Amino acid sequence: MAAVAVISALVLQVASVHLQPGVARPGDAVLVTVLGVTKQPSGTLGPQTLDFLPVADGFQALVALSVEAQLGPRALTVELVPDGETETTLSGTLEIVEPGWPRRELKVARKFTSPSKAEQLRSARDQKAFSDAFDVELEPWLFTDDFVWPRPPDITAPFGDLRLINGKKNSQHFGMDLDGDTGADIVASNAGEVVLVRDCFASGNTVLVHHGGRLFTAYFHLSKFDVKEGDRVKPGQRLGRVGKTGRVTGPHLHFGVKLDGRWVDPASVLRLRFFEATRPLPVSAPANGG
Numbered sequence: 001m002a003a004v005a006v007i008s009a010l011v012l013q014v015a016s017v018h019l020q021p022g023v024a025r026p027g028d029a030v031l032v033t034v035l036g037v038t039k040q041p042s043g044t045l046g047p048q049t050l051d052f053l054p055v056a057d058g059f060q061a062l063v064a065l066s067v068e069a070q071l072g073p074r075a076l077t078v079e080l081v082p083d084g085e086t087e088t089t090l091s092g093t094l095e096i097v098e099p100g101w102p103r104r105e106l107k108v109a110r111k112f113t114s115p116s117k118a119e120q121l122r123s124a125r126d127q128k129a130f131s132d133a134f135d136v137e138l139e140p141w142l143f144t145d146d147f148v149w150p151r152p153p154d155i156t157a158p159f160g161d162l163r164l165i166n167g168k169k170n171s172q173h174f175g176m177d178l179d180g181d182t183g184a185d186i187v188a189s190n191a192g193e194v195v196l197v198r199d200c201f202a203s204g205n206t207v208l209v210h211h212g213g214r215l216f217t218a219y220f221h222l223s224k225f226d227v228k229e230g231d232r233v234k235p236g237q238r239l240g241r242v243g244k245t246g247r248v249t250g251p252h253l254h255f256g257v258k259l260d261g262r263w264v265d266p267a268s269v270l271r272l273r274f275f276e277a278t279r280p281l282p283v284s285a286p287a288n289g290g
């Protein structure tokens with residue numbers, strides 16, 4: 001964990017801002033934690049606005065870096081309102097480094113590269129169901145522990161792979177593939193609410209879980225569902241079983257994480273320590289009041 005800055009608020013308490021990770025890649029989720037304040041802070045990470053949510057000792061904002069994010073330093077600015085004092089600005093820097101995504105060739109059944117009219121319509125209905133499920137209010141986290149792997153961490157394809165399908169450049173892999181035989185357990189990565197359970201053309205049998213804060217986990221290609229829409233799930237609770245439904249070459253779990261409308265690398269979310277006390281290290285002087 002890299003901590004960004006620390007100040008003594010003029011009278012009452014010590015406020016600190018922490019950034020995880022300190023060095024990120026395009027497509028990562030980045031967590032900004034502000035501790036020791038009771039009033040809602042505001043801030044930006046480069047061009048992106050921070051939506052702070054209340055947590056036990058302060059506030060947190062999770063930011064989805066675009067897969068096209070510019071490499072190099074990105075400025076973090078957080079405006080604090082210490083109790084009874086004037087506003088204080090803290091600043092720091094996130095370093096964004098080259099992701100080095102591999103290229104990979106896949107062969108898939110022709111129906112997935114040349115879908116029929118009926119299949120295209122089905123695909124469009126799936127897209128609508130996804131966007132309806134993702135259309136939620138910003139609410140505080142529904143979880144109180146860090147994210148866990150939905151399967152043992154045997155990654156067969158990481159996030160970001162640039163894919164050539166049947167010899168043509170087709171897409172980028174916006175999730176992580178985890179190994180598993182048909183019928184093996186898939187568990188919820190964290191506590192949340194099941195917002196979609198659906199048989200989809202490309203993603204096969206699909207489960208989406210909302211974890212608060214417009215943060216979702218997605219589980220694709222299942223052979224069997226163990227939950228229904230509206231269920232509240234606990235971390236580690238079984239959602240379904242591994243399968244090979246939809247556009248796949250064999251049984252596996254495709255695990256996705258969507259944050260504020262962007263697919264991010266699930267590995268970056270699994271690495272975040274949301275609830276760990278942080279060791280504040282000053283990186284840059286506050287603009288005032290420090």
Ligand SMILES: [Zn+2]
Nearest residue numbers: 175176177254
């Ligand atoms: Zn996948």
